[in-house]
Amino acid sequence: MKRRQLLQAGLALGTAPALWAANLPAKAQVVVIGGGYGGATAAKYVRMLSHYKINVVLIEPNTSFISCPMSNLVIGGSKNLTELSTSYDALSSKHGVTVVKDKVTAIDTQKKSVALQNGASIAYDKLVLSPGVDMMFDSIEGLQAANASGQILQAWKAGAETLALRKQLEAMPDGGVYALTVPEAPYRCPPGPYERASQVAHYFKQAKPKSKVLILDANPDITSKAGLFKKFWSDNYKDIIEYRPNHKVTSVDAGRMSIHFDVQEPVKAHVLNVLPSMRAGAIALQTGLATANNRWCGIHYKTFESIAAKDIHILGDAILAAPAMPKSAHMANSHAKVAASAIVAQLSGLDINESPFLTNTCYSYVSDKLVVHVASVHQYNAEEKTYKTVPGSGGLSSEANALEGTYAWNWAQNIWADSLL
Amino acid sequence: MHSRFHTLTLVGLLLGLFSLQTFAQDKTSESKALHARADASMCANCHGTEGRAVKDSAVPSIAGLPRDYMVQQMQAFKDGSRPATIMHQITKGLTEAQIASMADYFAALPR
Numbered sequence: 001m002k003r004r005q006l007l008q009a010g011l012a013l014g015t016a017p018a019l020w021a022a023n024l025p026a027k028a029q030v031v032v033i034g035g036g037y038g039g040a041t042a043a044k045y046v047r048m049l050s051h052y053k054i055n056v057v058l059i060e061p062n063t064s065f066i067s068c069p070m071s072n073l074v075i076g077g078s079k080n081l082t083e084l085s086t087s088y089d090a091l092s093s094k095h096g097v098t099v100v101k102d103k104v105t106a107i108d109t110q111k112k113s114v115a116l117q118n119g120a121s122i123a124y125d126k127l128v129l130s131p132g133v134d135m136m137f138d139s140i141e142g143l144q145a146a147n148a149s150g151q152i153l154q155a156w157k158a159g160a161e162t163l164a165l166r167k168q169l170e171a172m173p174d175g176g177v178y179a180l181t182v183p184e185a186p187y188r189c190p191p192g193p194y195e196r197a198s199q200v201a202h203y204f205k206q207a208k209p210k211s212k213v214l215i216l217d218a219n220p221d222i223t224s225k226a227g228l229f230k231k232f233w234s235d236n237y238k239d240i241i242e243y244r245p246n247h248k249v250t251s252v253d254a255g256r257m258s259i260h261f262d263v264q265e266p267v268k269a270h271v272l273n274v275l276p277s278m279r280a281g282a283i284a285l286q287t288g289l290a291t292a293n294n295r296w297c298g299i300h301y302k303t304f305e306s307i308a309a310k311d312i313h314i315l316g317d318a319i320l321a322a323p324a325m326p327k328s329a330h331m332a333n334s335h336a337k338v339a340a341s342a343i344v345a346q347l348s349g350l351d352i353n354e355s356p357f358l359t360n361t362c363y364s365y366v367s368d369k370l371v372v373h374v375a376s377v378h379q380y381n382a383e384e385k386t387y388k389t390v391p392g393s394g395g396l397s398s399e400a401n402a403l404e405g406t407y408a409w410n411w412a413q414n415i416w417a418d419s420l421l
Numbered sequence: 422m423h424s425r426f427h428t429l430t431l432v433g434l435l436l437g438l439f440s441l442q443t444f445a446q447d448k449t450s451e452s453k454a455l456h457a458r459a460d461a462s463m464c465a466n467c468h469g470t471e472g473r474a475v476k477d478s479a480v481p482s483i484a485g486l487p488r489d490y491m492v493q494q495m496q497a498f499k500d501g502s503r504p505a506t507i508m509h510q511i512t513k514g515l516t517e518a519q520i521a522s523m524a525d526y527f528a529a530l531p532r
Contacts, residue, residue, distance in 0.1 A: 045462065048470075049455060333466050341459035351452035357519070359463045359511060375507050377514025393514030397506065404506050410480045411467050417475050418465045 024100055024120050028057040029347060031114055031124040032097075033104050033283065035060030035088060037329040038316030039130035041336035041419040042343075043097045046128075049344045052096055057122060059114070061103040064088065065420055068189065069329045069363075070412050071158035075166050076199030078368035084158060084412075090421045107287045109309040126343050129289070129297075129306075130315040130332070131281025132157075133188045140276050141251035151254040152272045156188060168271045169200060174208035179259060179269035181249050182217040183277045186296075188317045188327045190224035191374070193217075193275065195364040198229070201237040202367045213240055214269060216247035216259065224326070225364060225396060228372040232400050236367070249274060280318035289314065296320040301386050303342035303352060304335055313339045322387040325378055326360060333419055334358040356380045358387060363408035371404040372397040460519065461526040467507075472527045485532030491524035 032043045035058055043058040065086045073079035091097040106115040113123040135154050137144040146152035153168070155161040169178060178200050182193040197215050204211040222229055222243070233241045244264070251260045252274055259274065260266045279285065279295035289308050291298035297314045298307040301322055306312045316332035325331060338356045345352045358378040363371050376394035378387035397404060461472075464483065468474055472484035483491065497503035499512040512520070 044470075045459075049458060330466055334463060337459055337462045341455060345452065345455060348451075350448060350455055353456040353459060356456075357460070357463065357514075359466065359514070361467065361507060361511075373507060375510045377511060379514070390514035393510060395510040401506075406479045407506060410474070410478045413475045414469050414478060414480060415466045418470045421470075 024116075024122060025055075025057070025098070027123040028098070029054045029125045030056045030128060030343060031122055031126075032056060032058045032128040032130065033107075033114065034130035034132060034281070034316075035062070035065060035091075035099075036130055036132050036316065036332065037415070037419055038132075038332035038336045039128060040065065040088070040091065041333045042128045042130065042313075042315060042340050043091055044095050044419065045337050045340035046343055047095045047097060049340055050348065054344065054347055055096075055098070057098045057100060058088070058091060059100045059102055059104055059116065060088065061101065063101065065416075066158045067329070067412065067416060068156070068158045068192075070409075071155075071162050072192065072196045072199045073365060073368070074158075074162050075155065075169070075196060076203050076365070076368060077166065081158070081162060086416050086420045088420065094421070104283055107283065107312070109287065109312065112311060125311065125347060127312045128315065128336075128339060128343070129284060129312055129318070130336070131284050131318050133278040133317045133327075134281050135275075136277045136279055140249050140274065142254065143252050143274060143276060146252055146254035146272075146274075149254065152252055152274050154275055155273065156192075156275055156278075165271075165273060169203065172208070172211065172270045175210040176208070176270035177212045177214055177268075178204075178271045178273065179214045179216060179267055180273045181247065181259060181275055182215065182219065182223075183275050184218045184248070185223050186321060186327060187275065187278045189362075190326050190328075191229075191362055191364045194222055194225070194229045195366070196273075197241055198232070198237070198364070198366040201233070201240045204240055205237065209240075211240070212242060213237070214267065215241065215243045216249070216261070216267060217243065217245050218248040220245050224362070225372055225374055228396060228400065229364075229366070232366045232370075232372070249276075278317075284314070284318050290318075292320040302354070302356065302380055302382075303346075304339035305342070313343060315339055322378065324376065324389050325358075325387060326362065326374075326376075328360060328362050330362060330415065331358065331360045333415055334360065336419075354380075354382060361411065363404065363411060365405070365408065366400045369402050369405045370400040371402075371408045372400050373404055373408070457522050457526050461523045464523060464527070471530055473532075482532070483527045484530040486527060488524045488528035491527060492520060495520045495524070 032039045067084040088099045092099045103117045104114045115121045153161045153165045155165040201213045248262045258268045280290045289297045304313045315335040317327040361375045363373045377390045467480050474482045498508040
């Protein structure tokens, strides 16, 4: 009766009733915040692993999922954003997840409920928080305003900025300089900046061969797949890519298009792509869950439950990572499955897996077709209560190759389907 | 009357114990099934949910493959006798028990 009245009220106003009002129950057994690789996978797998008995509400402000992995190919010009996008529809139509297009404004850890921007609130037995990362724009003087005006982009969350950065590169004259700054580790996607530099170099080599890619890295060396990137660059982009370590950005000047560092000389470029340090998404900080340095969320690794709040499980890039565990999409998808298994066990009165493990694979495109990978296996260690890479396991590609280019694109399609379809 | 009461009580107690034991067994086997399924889902990132890859995927589907074949292949990756780009590095991180559990899980699924 109430829903009907609401529908009628909506019709009387000449507007369609808001999706959230019609769909949102007062309570769900599991509420998931964030529909990225972690959150979407958790929503789907809590449903699947509970044989569709546990009800799940997923709250996500974006209309569709856009993948960060592969988005460097949009900047390089060989893919478009549509190819990287997946609808949330199948999570509801195929898996019975209630998908709510909204943003969470507050979490009440005592009452166990979340408040939405639209004014509604929803109670939970278990909360899955997969908020991703926020850029710490305020850590670099001048960056907040330069980013807001669209002059200096990060394009580290795939979407509008990805396309805008591609446009800046297209508009740049031949002979220009593209400067990319890399923040101190840990940050989202360790090999991502070096893949991006490779993609831009690949584009320059075809379209603007007199142009340069300047990598200004806050770290003392390339943080992932260093040997593979260096080898490929020296064989293929020798006159295009220049790598400079130990460059920690302190300020930017969008008017003069310059970047300033704590020690090194300032640098001017035609296109500035500045990646600031990162931390867990704002909702995690606001709720007091970012226990490590007010940046990353401490968790019990066996279940991914927060060390600061009961019944909140945190996934993906936002967590304080176990040793040698990268902030990657594949890792977030793996986190989600271990957490989903623990949540289903707890809500169903079953035993928790005492010995979970995680796998990781990261592919990087060094051209439009050639790829290098890093892979690892992380086994939970009950004594040390953390994950450790299994000795002798994991490793890298021997060199950039086209076969893994095919596998990388198939990996993307399979993990998108595994997370969302 | 007295002895009949005792007999009934005894029967009742035995039935109760029996169902408690069944409950515990159910809980244990359900828990094990949950853990095996979650462990096997670590393959799904590349090989597809429930081992079914997307259409035309170069990374193959593994649902419904014969159990012994899967164990043999994973051991061949592990000892290097079957060349691979990634699977030799992943299988070296898995125990024999984990490999067997995954093979059991996917073999039992329809293709």
